[in-house]
Amino acid sequence: QSVLTQPPSVSGAPGQRVTIACTGSRSNIGAGYTVHWYQQLPGKSPKLLISGNNNRPSGVPDRFSGSKSGTSASLAITGLQAEDEADYYCQSYDSSLSGFYVFGTGTKVTVL
Amino acid sequence: QLQLQESGPGLVEPSETLSLTCSVSGGSIGGSNYYWAWIRQSPGEGLKWVGSIYFRGNTYYNPSLKSRVTMFVDTSTNDFSLQLTSVTAADTAVYFCARHQGDCSSSSCFLSYYYSMDVWGQGTTVTVSS
Numbered sequence: 001q002s003v004l005t006q007p008p009s010v011s012g013a014p015g016q017r018v019t020i021a022c023t024g025s026r027s028n029i030g031a032g033y034t035v036h037w038y039q040q041l042p043g044k045s046p047k048l049l050i051s052g053n054n055n056r057p058s059g060v061p062d063r064f065s066g067s068k069s070g071t072s073a074s075l076a077i078t079g080l081q082a083e084d085e086a087d088y089y090c091q092s093y094d095s096s097l098s099g100f101y102v103f104g105t106g107t108k109v110t111v112l
Numbered sequence: 113q114l115q116l117q118e119s120g121p122g123l124v125e126p127s128e129t130l131s132l133t134c135s136v137s138g139g140s141i142g143g144s145n146y147y148w149a150w151i152r153q154s155p156g157e158g159l160k161w162v163g164s165i166y167f168r169g170n171t172y173y174n175p176s177l178k179s180r181v182t183m184f185v186d187t188s189t190n191d192f193s194l195q196l197t198s199v200t201a202a203d204t205a206v207y208f209c210a211r212h213q214g215d216c217s218s219s220s221c222f223l224s225y226y227y228s229m230d231v232w233g234q235g236t237t238v239t240v241s242s
Contacts, residue, residue, distance in 0.1 A: 002158050036228035045208055045235050046159070051228040089159055093225035097175050100223060101149075101161035 003028060004090050004104035011110040012080045020107045022073045022090035028102060030071035033093040037066055037075045040087040040106075049088070050075060077109070085111045114139040116209045116233035124203075124240050130196040134209030134233060135189075142167035142187040145216040149229060150183070150194045154205035162207075164223060165192055166214060172223045199240045209233040 005023045012018040022035065029035055035053050038046035048057055050066035053073065063084075065076045073092075077084055090104035120132035134148065141148060147170075150162040163173040165183040173181045177196070185192040196203060213227035 033225045034228075038229075045232040046229075047232070048228055048230050051230070052226065057230065091159075091228070100172055100174070101164075103151075103159035103161070106158055 002105045003094055003096075003102045004092060006088075006090060006104040006107045008105070009108045009110065011112055012077075013112045014080055014082065016080050017076060017078045018080055018109060019077075020075045020088055020090075020109070022075070022104045024071050024073070024092060026071060027096040028071075028092045028094040029068065029073055031095055033095075035066065035068050035073040036091045037064075038089045038091065040089065042086070046089060080109075080111055082111050085109055114211065114231050116211065116231060118207060118209050118233045118236040120207075120236060120238070122237055122239060124199055124238060125242050126200055126240055127198055130194070130199050130203060130238055130240070132194045132207055132209075132236065132238070133191050134193070135191045137190070140187075141185060141190045141192065145213050145221065146211050147172075147214045147221070147223065148185065148192045149210045149212055151208045151210055151229070152203075152205035153208065153235070154202075156202070157205070160205075162194065162196075164212070166221050168221070170221060201240050204238065204240045206235045206237050208235045 037050035039049045040046045053068045054066040094102045117135045147164040149164040180197045182195045210229040211231040212229045214221040215224035
């Protein structure tokens, strides 16, 4: 039922680059609203990874970067590390009846 | 360092009211530009924003839950609460509290499309079952 769609899983070997797409619509990402990304380690709460489309909070490695274009956004992880194995969620604002703040369906990143 | 901690019953019977509290430490819940939110996570729905409240009582609720949700803030105890009425198995989830900035001026503060949820609690599991 999420209005933001992500691939269920992506994988890569250590050191590789992976990207996660977040596909929305004209009532959220396409309307210009900012996109944020969260990392959720197993059994933990989500942690803010990228805010305002492409800003990293203090302490987040520069291996993580975000971008946005049209009705989609992307999270890139370069130099993939074992500790990056987690679930990743995008989040934005939606101006329809979907509920103001909406999250993506989530993507499981597996480090091979 | 700001910390949030959820508390409440782990088991609620169907048709009853779910009540949770989020205790805020390391900072004040009032007098700032922040909204305080509830988000839940379940295998069926993923992450779902439930609602947000400002310390002056301004509230925004998810339209899909609005008829059953009430949020309160208590600045004297520095916490905020969630009540969800007439619960069913579909309300079984891990409930998180979180903080996000609002679009604020000296006289008002509205939900913002710009800011992220920058601090989260650890979450509490609520099961709806008889």
